[in-house]
Amino acid sequence: MVYVISDLHGYPLVLFKKLLRSAGFSKEDRLYIIGDVVDRNGDGGIRMLQWIMEQPNVRLLLGNHESMLLSCDFLFYEDTDMILMDLDAGQTDRLSIYMWNGGDVTARALRTLTSGERLDIYEYLKKCPLYENVSVGDQNFILVHSGFSNFSVNRRLSDYTSDELLWSRPSLxxxxxEDKITVFGHTPTKYYGENYRGQIIRTKTWIDIDVGTGSGEKPVLLRLDDDEEFRPD
Ligand SMILES: [Mn+2]
Incomplete structure (x- = not known):
C-alpha cells in the first residue's frame, strides 16, 4: 500500500514512528513524504531526515524548506563558525531568508553532527525529486510539494521551474x-478557512494534505489505496 504525508516540520520522530505503526505500515508498503521535513520545530527534522535516509521504502520529495536549506550549502561544510564570518552578500541573503523561515533550529542541529553526517544529508537532499508519478490500482497520482503555479495541461512536468512546484498557493x-489526482502540501488547509483546520482537503483534481503540523496541528497520514486517514492518538 502507498502512504503519503507532508510538512512534518520537526515533528518528533518517535511520535511519527508510532503513527506509522498504528496505520499498519510495513516493509511491503511505501511512504512518500511530500516535502518540508525540516525547520520550525524541535531538532528541525534532522533525526527524521537521517531515519528517512535509512528506509528503503520511504521517499522524500523536495519541499521549499529543503530547497532553502540546500541554498545555504555552507551550513554543511566543516568549521561552520569560520565559514559564517566569511559569507558573501548573496550567501548572507540566502541565510537570512532561511533563518526567517524557521531554519535556525535546523542549522543548530546540523552543528551537533559530524562533518560526515552533515555531508550525507547534503548529498541525499540534492537527489530528492521535485515530483513523482504514482499508480495505485488503476488510479494515477502526481505528488508535488506545493501544487503548480502557472498550470496548464499542455505543459510538461519537466518544464516547470522549481519555484513553480515548491512555492505555489493554489486556490480552491x-x-x-483530469486523469490523475495531484497530491500536495505546503499550504496549510486552514488557509482556505477555519473549518478546514487540521483537515485534509479534497477537490475533483487535487488533495491538500498539509494539515498544519508546522504550527502545532497533529499530522495526518493518508493511505492512497483506500483514502483512509490516520492520526496520532
Ligand atoms: Mn512548504
Missing part, C-alpha cells in the same frame, strides 16, 4: 489534471 477553484 484551481483544476489540475
Amino acid at each position: 477553484s484551481d483544476r489540475y489534471f
Whole structure:
C-alpha cells in the first residue's frame, strides 16, 4: 500500500514512528513524504531526515524548506563558525531568508553532527525529486510539494521551474489534471478557512494534505489505496 504525508516540520520522530505503526505500515508498503521535513520545530527534522535516509521504502520529495536549506550549502561544510564570518552578500541573503523561515533550529542541529553526517544529508537532499508519478490500482497520482503555479495541461512536468512546484498557493477553484489526482502540501488547509483546520482537503483534481503540523496541528497520514486517514492518538 502507498502512504503519503507532508510538512512534518520537526515533528518528533518517535511520535511519527508510532503513527506509522498504528496505520499498519510495513516493509511491503511505501511512504512518500511530500516535502518540508525540516525547520520550525524541535531538532528541525534532522533525526527524521537521517531515519528517512535509512528506509528503503520511504521517499522524500523536495519541499521549499529543503530547497532553502540546500541554498545555504555552507551550513554543511566543516568549521561552520569560520565559514559564517566569511559569507558573501548573496550567501548572507540566502541565510537570512532561511533563518526567517524557521531554519535556525535546523542549522543548530546540523552543528551537533559530524562533518560526515552533515555531508550525507547534503548529498541525499540534492537527489530528492521535485515530483513523482504514482499508480495505485488503476488510479494515477502526481505528488508535488506545493501544487503548480502557472498550470496548464499542455505543459510538461519537466518544464516547470522549481519555484513553480515548491512555492505555489493554489486556490480552491484551481483544476489540475483530469486523469490523475495531484497530491500536495505546503499550504496549510486552514488557509482556505477555519473549518478546514487540521483537515485534509479534497477537490475533483487535487488533495491538500498539509494539515498544519508546522504550527502545532497533529499530522495526518493518508493511505492512497483506500483514502483512509490516520492520526496520532
Ligand atoms: Mn512548504
